[in-house]
Amino acid sequence: MWKRVEAIILVVILCSKLVSGGSIVPCYFIFGDSLSDAGNNNDLITMAKVNYSPYGIDFPRGIATGRFTNGRTVADFINSLHIPNNNATKCVDEINQAVKIFNTKLKKLVDYFNANLPGAKFTFINLYAMQSLSPIGLISSSPCCKVLRSDFQCEPNSTPCRNRNLHAFMDGFHPTESVNRFAATISFGTLLPLFAHPLNISQLINTDINNVLQI
Numbered sequence: 555m556w557k558r559v560e561a562i563i564l565v566v567i568l569c570s571k572l573v574s575g576g577s578i579v580p581c582y583f584i585f586g587d588s589l590s591d592a593g594n595n596n597d598l599i600t601m602a603k604v605n606y607s608p609y610g611i612d613f614p615r616g617i618a619t620g621r622f623t624n625g626r627t628v629a630d631f632i633n634s635l636h637i638p639n640n641n642a643t644k645c646v647d648e649i650n651q652a653v654k655i656f657n658t659k660l661k662k663l664v665d666y667f668n669a670n671l672p673g674a675k676f677t678f679i680n681l682y683a684m685q686s687l688s689p690i691g692l693i694s695s696s697p698c699c700k701v702l703r704s705d706f707q708c709e710p711n712s713t714p715c716r717n718r719n720l721h722a723f724m725d726g727f728h729p730t731e732s733v734n735r736f737a738a739t740i741s742f743g744t745l746l747p748l749f750a751h752p753l754n755i756s757q758l759i760n761t762d763i764n765n766v767l768q769i
Contacts, residue, residue: 588728589681590629593620604707608699608714609724612731622707624698624714624724625731628681631738632755657682661751668752677758678751679741689736694721701726 584590588602595603603620604610610618612625621627626634657680667676698715699708706726708714715721724730729737742755753761 584629584632586629588622590627591620591622592627592629596620601705602707606710608708608712611714612718622724622728623731623734624718626734628679628734628738628741631735632741635738635742635755664751675753675758675761677753677755679755680749680751681737683748684737684740687736687740689722689733692720692722692732695723696721697726698724698730 588595593605596605604622605618605620607618609624610616610621613619613621621630657678661678664676664678667674697706697708698718698721700712701707702709708725714724718724718730719732721730722733740749744750744754
């Protein structure tokens with residue numbers, strides 16, 4: 555189990571017209587929080603940015619791009635697939651409960667969008683529900699980096715753990731690349747509506763491709 559505060563990712567895939575020499579794979583948008591951020595926060599006036607080491611240590615060329623992990627995010631993997639104290643723990647539990655309520659209502663909103671916005675396909679990927687699963691090989695849920703900051707992010711230029719593939723979390727909140735890969739794989743192929751509603755990513759893409767080919 556890799557339990558921390560986990561928000562949601564809402565994936566929106568828009569149908570694109572098939573043109574000569576063009577791709578039949580539709581474009582997509584991902585709405586989420588820092589779990590799917592590829593560096594947007596770098597240009598914002600906020601403390602919630604991670605454009606410094608050790609973040610990005612396992613990203614190509616070891617660059618800290620602003621992704622809140624040691625490597626790639628769940629969104630990156632989808633694209634490539636066609637120490638908190640007791641008080642903090644209590645806070646995490648309260649936020650997780652709020653996320654659970656939010657996610658339940660979000661499913662209804664996704665259904666509404668699919669029914670009333672022709673030409674667009676929406677699906678809901680529930681990372682909160684995936685917390686009950688354990689990727690094979692993970693042995694530690696402790697942060698991989700030194701965490702002293704009040705926002706649970708890594709101390710700048712601190713030395714991370716060596717075996718990052720064995721850790722569920724890069725800092726006190728965000729998963730490592732290993733967990734992101736695991737979550738993306740589930741998102742892409744799961745048949746359980748608990749994790750993907752109403753379709754998984756693969757079904758969503760194939761549905762849009764079939765629609766395009768019929769045009």
